[in-house]
Amino acid sequence: MALADDRRHQMFPVLDAAQVASACRFASGPPRRFAAGEVMFDVGDCDAPVWLVLDGAIDVTRRDGLGHEKPITRQGIGQFTGEVSQLAGRASLAAGHASADGCTALPIDAAHLRALVVGAAELGEIVMRALILRRVGLIEGDASGSVLVGTPGDAQVTGLQGFLTRNGYPNTLVDADSDEGREIVERLGILAADLPLMVCPNGAVLKRPGTAEAAACLGMTPELDPEAVHDVAIVGAGPAGLAAAVYAASEGLSVLVLDQRAIGGQAGASARIENYLGFPTGISGQALAGRAYNQALKFGAELAIPLEVERLVCAGDGDRAPHALQLTSGQRVRARTVVIASGARYRRPDIENLRLFEGAGVSYWVSPIEARLCAGEEVALVGGGNSAGQAVVFLAPKVKTLHLVVRGAGLEASMSRYLIDRIAALPNVVLHTRTELVALEGDVERGLVGGRYRNRDTGEEHPCDLRHVFLFVGADPNTGWLQDCVALDGGGFVTTGADGAGPGRSTSLETSRPGLFAIGDVRAGSVKRVAAAVGEGAAVVAQIHAHLAADAATAQAVEATP
Ligand SMILES: Cc1cc2nc3c(=O)[nH]c(=O)nc-3n(C[C@H](O)[C@H](O)[C@H](O)COP(=O)(O)OP(=O)(O)OC[C@H]3O[C@@H](n4cnc5c(N)ncnc54)[C@H](O)[C@@H]3O)c2cc1C
Structure with a gap:
């Protein structure tokens, strides 16, 4: 089978009789008959179920906001509608109507769909792959979204x-x-x-x-139930938070993940992660985050994005749970345990006029969007670490000249050898050592047009032409929202692993306050790597279980006390 045919087959599989029978066990209602042409679901509909076709067919189309419409496919007997939105009951990105002979179809709502992809192993894999490939198809194609x-x-x-x-x-x-x-x-x-x-x-x-x-x-953000008490609330949907969500939800805990911006955190800004285990050709941070997000949804984690946690509400010392999070939207979330996975934010170096050009010439990450904007231009990239090195390797082939600006005498002390070698092989990269970018020049009409470098040894300054600047100068922990509720180290990172656990209980990821855990880049002493963040996300779940069990035992003992 040709590659394109194979992909189309995986996107729109036809289930055999046994698989249809298995899928029917997960129906959320009785079969429904639709007349020819009747709309079964429309773009923007929330909670539209997946429809499994038992008779007739469904014509599925995509449509963008301006009403440009294109056919996607016709789903016949044994086929099913939906893409990843349906896993969480989010707004539909496609429309479907019964074809000329009408259609009889079985609904599978979000909860039943998740039960199917987790509970019916082989069928679940077929369905999950189809849902993901269909979303990818919508992103890659036109006339949608x-x-x-x-x-x-x-x-x-x-x-x-x-x-x-x-x-x-x-x-x-x-x-x-x-x-x-x-x-x-x-x-x-x-x-x-x-x-x-x-x-x-x-x-x-x-x-x-x-x-x-x-x-x-x-329709991205779910309604939050103010009365709900989650087993775990995770603040941050970077690699650490997403890993904790996958492991906690797959082990049956009720999980809510909050992120102020997007899935993937800092890793989502990485054009290519080459050192994450299992991806020998590398993977973009966005692709990795997308996979983890779908996995978390599949296991039933609730992801609420973009919602920012304004502050952790400190309960009194005797009042252990539930913990509360106050959101900037005014809502409040309650949970028996909280995982602090809020990572770090890019540091802003002291450069004149920096704020004027942020997002309009100055970026803290490189994605294909930024690369397109500076194609064929003069750009400066400031920083000598591995993330800077990756960005140089990705960006240099697309721009005219890339000026790599570092404070040190070279790259050896701060960058991996493989990146240094790759940069050396790029003909249009000019390395400026012992140098700082001290000012940006331009205005709102012309945008960024230039800057000034300063030699750190001589103090001499010289002007340069610049259309884009990329800053990779490290990050500070996102801990402002913790309001002194948990202990931090001198750099503002959350300390973990205090004494006080019961026998045989590890608290290596528990903060100074019981029931509050910290993982990933925000944690003092953590290794600032995707794999380390993911590992801590997996490890914290055992400590959460132990904490919940200890709490339940305490509650039982209190109840039993006459
Ligand atoms: C450009 C770049 C390239 C990199 N490349 C690599 C690489 O190749 N290999 C590697 O191993 N590592 C790499 N790293 C490092 C890696 O990305 C980080 O170690 C990893 O992302 C840390 O994960 P985290 O989940 O702990 O935190 P983060 O990724 O920082 O995620 C934290 C999340 O918390 C959210 N958040 C913060 N505060 C709040 C709040 N108050 N309310 C709600 N949400 C909040 C943020 O929006 C963010 O999404 C790279 C980093 C960068 C910047």
Whole structure:
């Protein structure tokens, strides 16, 4: 079978009679008959079930916010609808209607679908693969998802593109200055001051939206039940938080993951991770995060993005659980245990005019979006660590000249040998040692046009042409929201492993406050690597179980006391 046929077969498999019988056991309701042409689900519908076709067929189409529509496929007997949105009851990105002969189909809602992919091993694999490949197909194809209308390279446009792409939502950008862009702006009666626009898949138009508005329009963020007490609330959906979610949910704990931005954390900003076990050809941080996200959904973890935790509400010492998290949205979340997986944020070096160009010439990561924007241009990349090295290797082939600016005398002390060798083989990389970038020049109209370097030995400054700057100068822990509730070290990282556990109980990942755990980059002494963060995410679950068991035993003893 040709590769493309094989992929299409995996995307739209036909279940045999035994597999259909097995799938029927997971139905969430009785079979339903649809008349010819009847709409079974539409773009934007939340909680649309997967439909398993028992008779007739379903015509499935994709449609973007502007109403451009294209057929995806016709699902016949033994086939089923849906993509990863259906695992969590999120808004549908496709539409389906019964074909000319009508259709009889069996609904499988989100909870039953998750039970199927976990409980029916072989069938679960077929279904899960199909759901993921269909989402990938929507991202790669046109006529689906949101349409952004704005100026390419504008900070807000780039921010929205990054937000949608990093969270795995299909999107296209229409240049507001193109014929199509002008026609849309005129038709919608939009003023220049209202740009950028986001036209959601359901046709709703947002003017200059922030990520919270964009997420709400896409139906990304689940309703949070204020009465619910989760077994575990995880703050941060980077590698550490996602790993903890997968292991905790797969072991039957009720899990809520909150992230203020996107899945993948810092790793999501990595163009290619080459040292993560099991990926000999490397994997992009986004692809790795996407896989982990789907895995967490499959096991029933609830992921709420973008929601920022404003503060941890410190319970009194005697009042151990549940712990509470106050969100900037005003909501409050309660949980028996909290996992602090809030990682680190990029450090801002002291560069004149830096804030003026953030998101509009200055970036703290490199993705294909940024690479496209600086194709054929002069760029500077500041930093001498491994993440800087990876970014250089990814970016240099796409730009005119890449100026690599480091404070030290060379790269040897801070970068892995394989990256140094690869950089040495790139003809358009100019290494500036013992150098700092001290100022950026330009204005809102022209954008970033230049900068000034300073030699650290002589203090001499000299100007340079620059259209883009990438900063890879380390990160500080995201611990401001902890409000002094747990002990931190001198650098602001969360300390773990205090005394006080019962016999045979490890607390290596427990903070100074029982029931609160810290993992990944935010933890004092952690190894700042994806694999280490993932390992801690797996390990913390055993300690959570032990804590919950000890709490339950204490509660029982209190109840038994006359
Ligand atoms: C560009 C780059 C390339 C890298 N390449 C590699 C590599 O090749 N190999 C490797 O092993 N490591 C690499 N690293 C390091 C690796 O990415 C980190 O060690 C890893 O991401 C740490 O994971 P984490 O989950 O602990 O934290 P993070 O990845 O920092 O994730 C923390 C998450 O918490 C969220 N958050 C923070 N505060 C709040 C709050 N108050 N409310 C809600 N959410 C919050 C953030 O939005 C973020 O998503 C790279 C890092 C960068 C920046």
